[in-house]
C-alpha cells in the first residue's frame with residue numbers, strides 16, 4: 001500500500017475489536033516512533049495499557065469502545081508543538097493503516113489517566129487511538145477544492161496536494177485550512193482560531209506533501 005492509498009483508505013475508527021496489537025506490529029510501531037522521535041525531537045510513545053483514558057460519559061457519547069492502545073503525542077512544549085504533532089503523528093497514522101490497523105485522533109480524553117512519560121518542559125498534545133476496528137470506518141462529508149484554495153489554473157501537483165489534504169482527519173471535521181501559492185511554492189494556513197486547528201494544519205500539510213510530491217520547506 002502506498003502513502004496515497006493509505007490516505008484514501010483511512011477513516012476514523014472509534015469502536016475496536018477486543019484484540020491487542022500483535023507483538024511484531026507493536027515492535028514495528030515502536031521502531032517507527034523511535035526513528036521519528038529522533039528526526040523531529042519528539043517523545044511519542046505507544047501505550048498498550050489504555051487504563052481509563054477512553055472511559056466516562058463523554059467517551060461513551062463519542063462512541064469509543066475497546067480501544068486497545070494509543071499513541072501519546074508528547075514533545076517539548078512550544079508554540080509549534082501542535083502543528084508538528086499533527087504533521088508527524090499523521091505519518092504514524094498512515095503507517096498504521098498500511099499495517100492493517102485503524103486509528104482515530106483524540107483531543108478529548110481523560111488526560112489524568114494517561115500514563116505516558118511526560119518529562120519536564122514537555123506537553124502531552126493529544127493521543128491517537130490505535131487497534132483493530134470493528135470495521136474500517138466510513139467516508140464523511142468534505143469541503144470542496146474551492147472552499148480551501150483560491151488558486152486559479154492550479155498546477156496538477158497543487159490540485160493533487162489539496163485533494164489529499166481534503167481527506168485529512170481534522171477535529172470535528174472542521175477542515176479549517178487554506179492553501180495558496182507564493183512564488184510557485186505551496187503555503188498553508190489556518191482559518192480562524194478553532195481548537196486543534198494548528199494540529200489539523202500539520203495533518204493537512206502531511207497529506208498535501210504526499211499528494212503533491214512537494215514539501216513546504
Ligand SMILES: Cc1cc2nc3c(=O)[nH]c(=O)nc-3n(C[C@H](O)[C@H](O)[C@H](O)COP(=O)(O)O)c2cc1C
Nearest residue numbers: 011012062105106107108169170171172173196199
Ligand atoms: C486534532 C483532532 C482531534 C480529534 N479529536 C477527536 C475526539 O476527541 N473525539 C472523537 O471522537 N474524534 C476526534 N477526532 C476525529 C475527527 O472527528 C475526525 O477526524 C473527523 O470527523 C473526520 O473524519 P475522518 O477522520 O474519518 O476523515 C479528532 C481529529 C483530529 C484531527
